[in-house]
Amino acid sequence: MESALLSASRFTTALHKREVVDGPVAVRKLQSSFYGKEINSHALFTRNFKKINLTVTSVMRKKLIKKETVVPDPDYRIPIVLLGLSGGLFYVENLPAAVPIGLLGLLLLFQTTRVRFVFDDEALEVKVGEQLEESGENVFVGGKNRWKYSSFVNWELWWPNFPILVYFKEKQTKPEGQIHFFPVIFNGKQLYDAMVERCGPSKTSGPK
Known part of the structure; x- marks a missing residue:
């Protein structure tokens, strides 16, 4: 009987010691596991926040960066060719052809000295x-000369x-589309490059 009570007492003492020793360890493991999840969740939130912040910053930066204004140089080749052709026709006394061609050459010569295509950040004007002053209303189709x-x-x-x-069609003047033609009294390569960059590529033309 005394031996049985002694064994029971030892078992109870051992169980109590195990609870005392293992208890805090179990709590520490639980706390460690809990805090680990909390830290991982915080890290995940931080990474996602950084990604969102970088995306917003990138979009805002793109909006803030404006394209440089491009103004192609004047090119006098067409009016010079027309005036030369007119002079040749005068020489052979073909006045009916020489006069209109000569007048057209003079008009384009004058326009070359004053008219400019201006490619800004959002439109062609x-x-x-x-001093690049506004050209006013379009005399043929109305509206401002800015598209x-x-x-x-x-x-x-x-x-x-x-x-x-140079030909282009736009829907700003009227919904069904408005066609425009302009004589190329500007540097053709500069004009083409600006049109490609701002308006998208042309499928069938471009200086070589």
Whole structure:
């Protein structure tokens, strides 16, 4: 009987010691596991926040960075060719052809000295003079001589090696689309590069 009570007492003491020793360890393990999840969750939140912050910063930076304004240089080749052709026709006494061609050459010569295509951050605008003043209303179709790139449907430059006409169609003037033709009295390569960059590539033309 005494032996049985002694054994029971030892078992109880051992169980109590195990609870005392293992208890805090178990609590520490639980706390360690809990805090580990908390730390991981915090790290995940921090990473996601950084990604969002970087994305927002990138978008804002793109909006703040504006494209440089491009103004192609004047090119006098077309008016000079027309005036030369007119002089040749005068020489052979073909006045009916020489007069209109000569007048057209003089008009384009005058326009070359004053008209400029201005490619700013959002639109193509026709301006006049060295101070790039506004050209006013379009005398043919009305409205301001300024068209946003987003309204362009298509455009072409004829002909690539010696560009004579630039054509484009836009939906800003009217919803069904408005066609414009301009003589290329500007540097053809600069004009083409600006049109490609701001309005998208042309499929069939471009200086070589």
